[in-house]
Amino acid sequence: EMDGMLVYSSTQHPSEMQQVVAHMLDWPAHxxxxxxxxxGGGFGGKESQSALFACxxxxxxxxxxRPVKLRADRDDDFLITGKRHDAVYEYEAGFDDQGRLLGVRVEIALRAGYSADLSGAVATRAxxxxxxxxxxxxxDIVALCCKTNTQSNTAFRGFGGPQGALVMEVLLDGIARELRRDPLDVRLANYYGVGERDTTPYGQRVEDNIIAPLTDALLDSSDYRARRAALAEFNAKSPVLKRGLAFSPVKFGISFNVPFLNQAGALVHVYKDGSVLVNHGGTEMGQGLNTKVAQVVANQFGLPLSRVRVTATDTSKIANTSATAASTGSDLNG
Structure with missing residues (x-):
């Protein structure tokens, strides 16, 4: 009616689907x-690539x-939709006798596929x-988005973070082998400090840094040192079978790289019988977001959970939303 279109989409980003469908039809977004x-799951793959099927x-x-339903055959879905950006690395590092890094250079080449999609943002996070x-x-860090004749790769859990962190962990393992030191000791030598050695390459200070005491607690509870010694003894006596034990940290900022995306909205209706209906900008993909939002609302109103209902994400209720991604869904929408 009146050039209106109602789109039911399996998407992490309803606002983007609204925008791309309106753009394709040359209509205003309203x-x-x-x-x-x-x-039935998301992990980034339905942040932008749901647009192909919605359009x-x-x-x-x-x-x-007339109404039209489109469900891609699984084989076609695999052929059409992109995955995590695979990467090729070239790197070099300078380090001292303790394995402490003095300088590092890396080039990260990401397979973007046939279109830009979200590759620029993935490269930035890498x-x-x-x-x-x-x-x-x-x-010195360089990331390249390489255009190839394959499907367009897209958001995928971690969104470039794993591709960036992985090469650093491989590099530190290489330094440990070069110095014949336990890789853990090389990692400990390079940890961010507290009050010193605490600024990232992109100029942000690392705050609330608990990596050192957390590591100590994990090493104690896992009996790491004794187990490493036992493994070394086993490997020395075993010509074929070898065993290993590894310890790797991860620092991951829960947010969007683009600051204005770190916002959300919700519409809360309180009815005369005391029941509550909630619309919010996030999407449920099995991670329990709707349950968490309902718990927040019930807690704020002092109501039992059964008195709160969370309805479908709807662009006519909550406008201009961010995608449900970057692990922000519960924090922002709640």
Whole structure:
């Protein structure tokens, strides 16, 4: 009616689906409503690439003037939709006798696929996670988005963070082998400090740093040193079978790299019988977001959980939302 389009999409980003469908049809955004009750999983793959299917269904519905449902065959889905950006690395490092890094240079080449999609933002996060949990006094980091004749890779759990942190962990293992030291000792030598050696390559101070006491507690509870010694003894006597034990930290900032995306909205209706209906900007994909939001609302109102209902994400209720991603869903929408 009146050039309106209602899109039910399995998407992590209903506002983006609204925007792309409106753009495709050359309509203003207020003509399009996107609704998502839940997904069967997301992990980033439904942040932007749900647009392919939403647009095809919407175009057919607009031309045929009738409802259209599109569900891709699983084989076609695998062929069409992108995955995590695989990466090729070139790196070099300078270090002292304790394995402490003095300077590092790395080039991260990411397979973007045939279109830009979210590759630029993925590359940015890879750059920002190369340091992982370690202080780098002198560093040169380059990330490249490489256009290839394959499907367009996209958001995927960690969003470039794993690609950045992984190469640092491999590099430190290489230093440990070169110096014939326990890789853990090389990692400890490079940890961010408290009050010193605490600034990232991108100029942010590492606050609330508990990596050293956390490591001590884990090493004690796991009996790491004794187990490493026992493994070394076993490996010396075993010509074929070898055993290993590893310890790796991770530093991960829960947020979007683009600051304005770190916002959310909710619409809370309180009815005369004391029941509460909530719409919010996040999407449920099995991570329990709707349950957590309902718990927040029930707690704030002092109500039992049964008195709170969370309905489907709907762009006509909550406008201009961020994607449910970057581990922010509960924090921002709650």
């Amino acid at each position: 003509n399009v409503v996107c609704e998502c009750r839940r997904m 095809v269904a919407a175009l057919a519905a607009q031309r045929l003037r 750059v920002c996670h190369f340091d992982n949990a370690y202080y780098l006094p002198d560093v």
